[in-house]
Amino acid sequence: MYYPWWYVPGLTAPMLIAVVAVIHVFVSHYAVGGGILIALENRFAVANGDKPYRDYWYKHARFFVLLTVAFGAITGVGIWWTIALASPLATETLIRTFVFGWAIEWVFFVIEIVSAFIMYYFWVKLKPQTHVIISAIYAIAAWISLVLITGITAFMLDSRGLFADWSETGNFWHAFFNIQFLPQTIARTGGAILLAALYVFFHAAWTLGNDKLLLEKVVKRMSCPIIFGVIVMAVGIAMSFILLPESVHRAIERAVLLNVLVVMFFGICVIMVLLMFFGPVMHPKSVSNGFAISLLVFGLTALATAEFIREAARKPWIVDQIVLGSQVYKDEISQLRATGFLRNSNWQKIPSNKLERGGMIFMYHCNNCHALESGLSAIVPLLSGEDDKKVIKDKLRLLNKPVISMPPWTGTEEELDDLADFLKQLSQEHYKQKSP
Numbered sequence: 328m329y330y331p332w333w334y335v336p337g338l339t340a341p342m343l344i345a346v347v348a349v350i351h352v353f354v355s356h357y358a359v360g361g362g363i364l365i366a367l368e369n370r371f372a373v374a375n376g377d378k379p380y381r382d383y384w385y386k387h388a389r390f391f392v393l394l395t396v397a398f399g400a401i402t403g404v405g406i407w408w409t410i411a412l413a414s415p416l417a418t419e420t421l422i423r424t425f426v427f428g429w430a431i432e433w434v435f436f437v438i439e440i441v442s443a444f445i446m447y448y449f450w451v452k453l454k455p456q457t458h459v460i461i462s463a464i465y466a467i468a469a470w471i472s473l474v475l476i477t478g479i480t481a482f483m484l485d486s487r488g489l490f491a492d493w494s495e496t497g498n499f500w501h502a503f504f505n506i507q508f509l510p511q512t513i514a515r516t517g518g519a520i521l522l523a524a525l526y527v528f529f530h531a532a533w534t535l536g537n538d539k540l541l542l543e544k545v546v547k548r549m550s551c552p553i554i555f556g557v558i559v560m561a562v563g564i565a566m567s568f569i570l571l572p573e574s575v576h577r578a579i580e581r582a583v584l585l586n587v588l589v590v591m592f593f594g595i596c597v598i599m600v601l602l603m604f605f606g607p608v609m610h611p612k613s614v615s616n617g618f619a620i621s622l623l624v625f626g627l628t629a630l631a632t633a634e635f636i637r638e639a640a641r642k643p644w645i646v647d648q649i650v651l652g653s654q655v656y657k658d659e660i661s662q663l664r665a666t667g668f669l670r671n672s673n674w675q676k677i678p679s680n681k682l683e684r685g686g687m688i689f690m691y692h693c694n695n696c697h698a699l700e701s702g703l704s705a706i707v708p709l710l711s712g713e714d715d716k717k718v719i720k721d722k723l724r725l726l727n728k729p730v731i732s733m734p735p736w737t738g739t740e741e742e743l744d745d746l747a748d749f750l751k752q753l754s755q756e757h758y759k760q761k762s763p
């Protein structure tokens with residue numbers, strides 16, 4: 328194989344990606360939305376000569392810069408760490424397809440970091456008008472980073488191009504401007520503004536307890552971005568949902584958990600708008616710490632839910648129509664069926680022992696979605712104690728027929744036999760331990 332496999336017990340490696348990605352999204356979206364809010368509110372405070380309000384944003388900027396730069400950088404690198412280990416072939420494909428995208432993104436990232444530091448450390452030293460321009464530069468650079476990354480993550484969900492298909496032209500822009508690009512950019516921009524306004528709510532509720540007048544002002548000013556953010560995010564996700572390919576719709580329809588999550592996402596959006604309307608919009612004086620935390624938890628849950636649906640609905644693909652969850656390219660399948668799934672490489676020599684070979688096939692072909700004996704979609708319980716090898720082999724041969732979220736079986740008859748032996752032994756050992 329081209330790369331080594333990586334087994335994360337119980338959780339499975341892709342779910343570890345999802346966990347790191349969700350934590351990163353909580354911070355990276357704040358980095359973008361917070362930039363937009365600071366730029367707008369800073370301008371508002373300067374234009375109105377409102378010193379106390381501008382002072383509040385100076386205080387907020389400290390919280391903002393510390394959290395987004397330090398935590399954002401750690402979790403951002405964490406994403407590279409997990410995707411490179413869990414899905415090396417997909418990571419390679421994304422680097423190859425989007426090499427200029429990563430390069431452009433890095434340039435904007437540098438602009439973002441430099442302007443963030445200038446914005447915070449020179450808040451009082453710069454002329455207010457110049458400072459307003461610096462905060463606008465930060466906001467624009469951060470938003471462009473979001474747009475660039477969204478083009479890439481949207482391509483993983485649906486690789487069909489808006490203007491032409493990348494698979495036919497190999498052109499960077501055809502990959503970048505894919506069908507999901509616009510709705511996902513809208514959803515993420517809305518999510519970023521929403522999340523940032525919620526963090527401001529939370530921060531203000533905790534730090535401005537003694538200054539009720541200022542707190543009321545922050546609450547009033549942030550109510551509009553919260554409601555706007557929820558609506559824009561929900562519209563983006565709805566557009567994205569409508570435009571998904573037929574196969575993904577089918578995958579979502581048949582997975583109970585995903586159905587529940589889709590309903591939950593839109594439910595939370597409605598609840599948040601209602602809470603905002605009957606809470607801060609009608610009674611801006613009555614925002615408590617508890618209310619601010621609850622609202623923040625709702626916002627974080629909505630974002631995490633959307634992220635999880637995006638991750639799960641993509642199966643069997645890691646990169647739509649290009650790389651499968653079995654760590655192979657779609658175009659290799661027929662060849663591998665003839666020559667064999669396992670290949671000798673620097674990483675791995677094909678073992679001569681039949682069970683070891685079967686275990687290795689499991690790690691490459693199945694480990695991306697199934698844990699072994701217990702954990703996420705663990706394979707032993709899914710086989711329900713089946714110990715008739717012929718039945719197991721029939722299941723493997725038709726892998727993607729009953730469950731369309733699985734990649735097709737991609738090996739020789741002999742390898743199918745090796746894997747069936749491995750699974751049978753695993754299952755027998757498991758149930759022997761359970762029953763004395």
Ligand code: HEC
Pocket residue numbers: 642643644651652653689692693694695696697704706709710722723726729730732733734
């Ligand atoms: C890209 C993800 C993915 C890969 C790779 C994958 N599966 Fe699955 N598999 C699923 C999903 C999703 C389900 C259905 C969800 C569930 O019931 O947990 C499933 C269900 C199953 C079931 C139960 C089927 C049934 O009829 O109830 C078996 C058995 C199974 N997989 C075996 C395998 C084996 C063996 C491999 C490797 C050769 C494999 N899977 C590779 C995603 C995958």
